[in-house]
Amino acid sequence: MKLEMGFTSLIAYATAGDPGALPFGLDMVNLQNSALLYLGLSGLVFIVIWILGFRKG
Numbered sequence: 912m913k914l915e916m917g918f919t920s921l922i923a924y925a926t927a928g929d930p931g932a933l934p935f936g937l938d939m940v941n942l943q944n945s946a947l948l949y950l951g952l953s954g955l956v957f958i959v960i961w962i963l964g965f966r967k968g
Contacts, residue, residue: 933942
């Protein structure tokens with residue numbers, strides 16, 4: 912049984928490969944760096960607020 916190259920291969924290529932064109936002129940490297948920076952800073956702020964709240968409580 913031979914499967915035709917159709918819609919399913921297009922979905923597999925689009926999800927498994929490079930993302931292609933991203934909106935607003937972003938590229939994958941800047942998007943990843945921005946996400947890591949955001950996660951790191953938000954984790955640090957969470958720890959600082961938690962420590963300050965623990966000391967006052």
